[in-house]
Amino acid sequence: MHRNPVVLSALTGAVVMIDDFEIAGPRWHAFAQAAARSGLGACRVFPLRLTERPLGALAVFTTDPWNSRPRDNAFGQSLADLAAIALWMSDVDVRSGAATIAAQHILASRTTIEQAGGVIAELDQVDIDSAMQALAARAQDRGVTVAQYSEHVVEDLGFR
Template identity: 45%
Template sequence: MNTPAIQLSIAEVTHLLTTDFDSLRVLETIVERSRQNLSGVWCVLVVRNGEQGYLDVLVESANAEFVPDRTLAISGPAALSAESGAVVMVDSFKDVGERWRKFGRSGLEHGLGGCRCFPMRLGRTSLGSLVVFTHDSWHSAERSNAYGQSMADLAALTLSTDSRQDRHSQVVTAVKKLIAVRGDVEQAVGMIAELDGISIELATARLAENARRRGISAGAYSSLVLANPDAR
């Protein structure tokens, strides 16, 4: 599922992230577009507030006729997703098993049929979850899980760059770091090419392969080579 509406919504959010954006506006856009493009009744962005097992509703979007019960957004599958950093799927609230029976019954009472919880991950840290509730079961319509996770990732990126004042300095710092890493890589490639008697192209490929085998970045591997050429 890769409709023009989905493509446009991702383009809309990524464009906002390149401007002097207001974080709340971007998050509201993410939640609204996710609800629309996943044919949801209610979409909620829940965040971890630092207390173990406790979540806050940050942004939500609902159909005009729907009256949300926020308890559903901060418990059960949503809470598990936010805490574990995993996608949690409930295809149908009519068949949730014993674990979430009370949650499923409450969802049905509020006119909901299913949900997907997409974690907002930043590296190994889970910031919360983007939760999409549907009126029918999840698989009763074509819904893209990849799109939902992409929007959750964009929400995590938005939260990670919340301060307007810090944005420029963060970019400058990141650019300087990347330039330094690029320089290390180029020096290491040249060293490998000279010591091993191979072309720059082959040395570049060898550096990338050796870094991959060691499970480290090309920059980290380059630093090792520069510090100790025999470690290559």
Template identity: 30%
Template sequence: MSVENLAETFVELADTLVADFDPVEFMHLLANRCVDTLGVDAAGILLVDHFGELQVVGASSDRARLLELFELQHRQGPCMECYLTSRPVTVTGFTEPPQRWPEFSSVAAAAGFGAVHALPMRLREQTIGALNLFTVGEDALSETRVRVARAMADVATIGLLQAQVISHRDLLADQLQHALHSRVLIEQAKGVLAERLQVDMSAAFHTLRQYSRNNRLHLSKVAEDVIAGTIDMTALTSARS
């Protein structure tokens, strides 16, 4: 675990401000970086979706992905408990009875793993998933590697939540811009109608709105057609009655 490798890892995990940020690719990057940086044999990431259900969103190998899927299907295991309790869970020696999760332990041992180290992906009181590290050996990770793994999980969590906030903010900005643009179009269309129909602005707006409702069209679309002169004026004026 070199200083250069560690520094590069954290720079990559912190870089979530790019315009084409892809959360799925980011999770695969995290899983692969865990293997390279921490010296584990595989890594997987579980994240909670909008419905409150955990999903496998990244894995460094098919073995790790299938083991994570098995755990989700059976709704029990160390990784799921880690998410539910927001606390680290370590299980070593899958072949040594008694086992708390015998089915998971059996599948994990069959996949060639000897231990799993699950760390919550958490920021303050919000837990969004779990980072799961698998090793062939049955020993627990050293305290140093655990601290680095926790830091990686924390940085990834902050990055994901930050990207979510930015995405939400951009969506709101787009919606606001659309609303402002629509308002300008409607005002222009009111002026056009008021002049053509020789009515006041209130009556012109009533005509626009009634036509849009009758034809199940967005008001901004009707306004665009009025400004462009492509609307059927006979149908439009009949909406006034």
């Protein structure tokens, strides 16, 4: 059983409500006592969910009992939903950045391979298709990738 309402909400996706830390039930007794000693009066914990999958929780604390003045639970859940979207979007940015870096690496490798193919075609006096086949065969013979072999060819024309 969880003794922390934030952990419970984060794991289960449930809204947890403690209306008054001074009269909290036994489940939240230790948590409520610690919060009250810190000058807090109540809390609502709203789950951060993405397609019904819990991602975390947003805790809203008050210094007075929750129902001592009008408070909108829908607003708290809206903030939690926005936080979940922001977390998901930051993950998209990371994935997008990784994909961009991978694409740039592939393009750079492809450029180097084409340059190496051109070097071989020119120096061996063969057509580009034959040069690319030779490039692939030589890389395989040496146990390296075509991109790795191409880097050596471009750096040292005598390497081929």
